[in-house]
Amino acid sequence: MSRSKAPWAFMALAIVVGLVMVGNEVPAQDAPGPYGLGFPATEEEIRAWDIDVSPNGEGLPPGRGTVKQGAAVYAAKCAACHGATGTEGPKDRLVGGQDTLATDQPVKTIGSFWPYATTLYDYIYRTMPYTAPQSLTPEEVYSIVAWLLFQNGIVVEDAVMDATTLPAVRMPNRDGFVSDPRPDVERRERGHSLIPGIPSRGLALWLEHR
Amino acid sequence: MDPASTIGHQEFDRQRDPQHHRTLGSDAGDDRDSRNASPEQGLNRRTFVARGLSFVGLAAVQGLAPAWAAGKPRIPDDPTRVPGSPPSAYGQRSTFEDASRLVSPSHSLTPLQALHGIITPSALHFERHHNGVPLIDPARHRLVIHGLVERPTLFTLDELMRFPSVSRTAFIECSGNSGGEWREPKGKTAQETHGLTSTSEWTGVSLATLLREAGAKPEAAWMLAEGSDAAAMTRSIPLASVLDEALVCYAQNGEALRPEQGYPLRLLLPGWEGNTCIKWLRRLKLGTTPFMTREETSRYTDLMPDGTARRFTFVMEAKSVITSPSGGQQITPGFVEIRGLAWSGRGRVTRVEVSTDGGRTWKLAGLQEPILPKCHTRFRFPWRWDGQETILQSRCIDEMGYRQPAREALITVRGVNSYYHYNAIQSWKLLPSGEVRNVQV
Known part of the structure; x- marks a missing residue:
């Protein structure tokens, strides 16, 4: 009995496997993904790299910093490249430049150009100081951010920056950005279709169309 | 035609690069000798094709190759009468060739005027990095996919190479290419004006395959891609616009990526700003909105005359x-x-x-x-x-x-x-x- 059933079972299995392969899917083995490759990332592993900070404040760590603390940290760790007041260089100018963007000599600084205050936290922690990126403590970053915002006339001198106050800071150039209107110079030749813009549809729509 | 017109190449090499100028200038006598010895001269004399552009003169090269100018390999009068070099483990270009990237602290430019066909030799692919080229052990490198996914997943390089592979020949152009030309004719050479574009055959795994493997959630619309360099370079990418073509690449022109090109792993978004093709890729985080990093707000946005700036201008136009x-x-x-x-x-x-x-x-x-x-x-x-x-x-x-x-x-x-x-x-x-x-x- 069992001898006569075995070939059927084998064939059925082969057909199922074959169908799965044709469907460009490979049965899961060690992981639940279609190819069974990769391994689960633990929360701890993700946390070590998950350093981005979004405009809504997501990703900001606990801690706080004041303008006064920031002046000291900036002088010690930033001024050598960005100047004593954030305007002298030799590297990027950080302060000033308001009302210059529409002129012949625009000065793009944190105060005149950056649309989100949270980006300051993200970028300073991620990349600064240039010779020792990701070495600053949350308190140091918050305080440098507070000082830079104060220098740019965006927060008051007794401001305290933390995970709640920083996302609430409204940058002067917050509404200064527009989406990509290209092609904006040369239009289509006759007989050609219009150039599609970049769709803003989500992943769901893309998956449906596959 | 005057054979002496080949001198032209030597002259413009000097103009183009002050360092070469000094090197060449120091042994002008040798240059003249080698030019006379060029076996190609007779050929050129018989053809009407202007030779100045078709090959790099021996003369210019000799000055740039102090190794053999110092007398190490002896050039035979007749290479058919002496045995040549044995095979080698990793080939080098001829010592007569000198096409080089033009290097500055933050980038280097491809010598477009010295190249043929469409493939950029990997060693001459332009570079742009934001805090140097990291030294990464591929055995320790990981790619993590997390955020709006069913299964936050880590991949080793070996595992990534097990996925179905895809090859694609595509250019990568820095969005700052020719940026010096907005106000004035700044670059002297095609390398200086246009050298931030290069083409390679890239091989890797489709991004869509990896996102399916991690179980991307339907509400995911944007992806933060992050590099493992000292700038932890990041860009936000609108997913639906790139999934048909995006690759996570481990190879360039048939071999592993060059360190300057993201070894051991980089993103390729064909046709998009080079900076979005994150090098040394370590992390992909899915979310619903752009992450608004410095590289898509303060940088890589395009200031218009009215003071507004265009953002997410991804496509490199014709x-x-x-x-x-x-x-x-x-x-x-x-x-x-x-x-x-x-x-x-x-x-x-x-x-x-x-x-x-x-x-x-x-x-x-x-x-x-x-x-x-x-x-x-x-x-x-x-x-x-x-x-x-x-x-x-x-x-x-x-x-x-x-x-x-x-x-x-x-x-x-x-x-x-x-x-x-x-x-x-x-x-x-x-x-x-x-x-x-x-x-x-």
Whole structure:
């Protein structure tokens, strides 16, 4: 009995496997993904790299910093490249430049150009100081951010920056950005279709169309 | 034709690079000897093809290769009478060849004027990095996919290589390529004006395959891609726009990525700004909105005359440049094959037109197969120079019908402060002396 059933079972299995392969899917083995490759990332592993900070404040760590603390940290760790007041260089100018963007000599600084205050936290922690990126403590970053915002006339001198106050800071150039209107110079030749813009549809729509 | 006209190459090499100038200048006597010994001279004398552009003179090279100038390998008078070198484990280019990237602290430029075909040798692919080239052990490297996924997943390089692989020949162009040209004809050579674009065959795994493996959630719309360099370089990518073509690459031109190109792993978004093709890729985080990192707010946004700035201007629009004759080169009257590269981030190049009279008339250039979407395309136009002053230009049209704009049209719309995405028609002026100069008309 069992001898006569075995070939059927084998064939059925082969057909199922074959169908799965044709469907460009490979049965899961060690992981639940279609190819069974990769391994689960633990929360701890993700946390070590998950350093981005979004405009809504997501990703900001606990801690706080004041303008006064920031002046000291900036002088010690930033001024050598960005100047004593954030305007002298030799590297990027950080302060000033308001009302210059529409002129012949625009000065793009944190105060005149950056649309989100949270980006300051993200970028300073991620990349600064240039010779020792990701070495600053949350308190140091918050305080440098507070000082830079104060220098740019965006927060008051007794401001305290933390995970709640920083996302609430409204940058002067917050509404200064527009989406990509290209092609904006040369239009289509006759007989050609219009150039599609970049769709803003989500992943769901893309998956449906596959 | 005067064989001595080959000197031209040596001369423009000196102009182009002050360091080379010093090296060459120090042993001019040797240069002259080697030029006389060039076995190609007889050939050139018999052909009407102007030699100045077709090969790099022995003379120029000798000065740049102090190893053999110092007498290490002896050049045989007749290579058919002495045994050659044995096989080697990893090949090197001829010691006579010297095409080099032009290096600055933050980037290096591809010597487009010295290259042929469409593939950029990996060693000459332009570089742009934001805090140096990291040293990464591939055995320790991981890619993590997390955020809006069912299964936050880590991949080793070995595992990534087990997925179905995909190869794609595509250009990568820095959005700052030609950025110096907005205000003035700044670059002296095609390398200086256009050298932040290169083409390679890239191999890796489809991003869509990896996102399915991690179980991307349908509400995910944006992806943060992050590098493992000292800038932890990041960009936010709108997923639906890239999933059909995006690759996570581990190979370039048949071998592992070069360190400067993201070893051991990089993102490739064909046709998009080079900076979005995150190198040394370590992390992909899915979310519903852009993450608004510094590299898509303070940088890589395009300032317009009214003070607003365009953001997420991903696509590199159609562009072309004549690579020879080009700035800094020296040509002689007679036959000249005008050669260049054209490309579009929106698809295939369908037409390249060349003007030899400063834009008054345009003629179709020949396109070399293969003509691939979002890839450098080689064009050629046979011409005879009468020795009169004139201006050479090229413009391309892509399969979407977009035509590369004239400079005037471009700056009329965008002003001169946007820095990124300069794709205007390039003009090279030929002087009666045979010198080629960057001009703007």
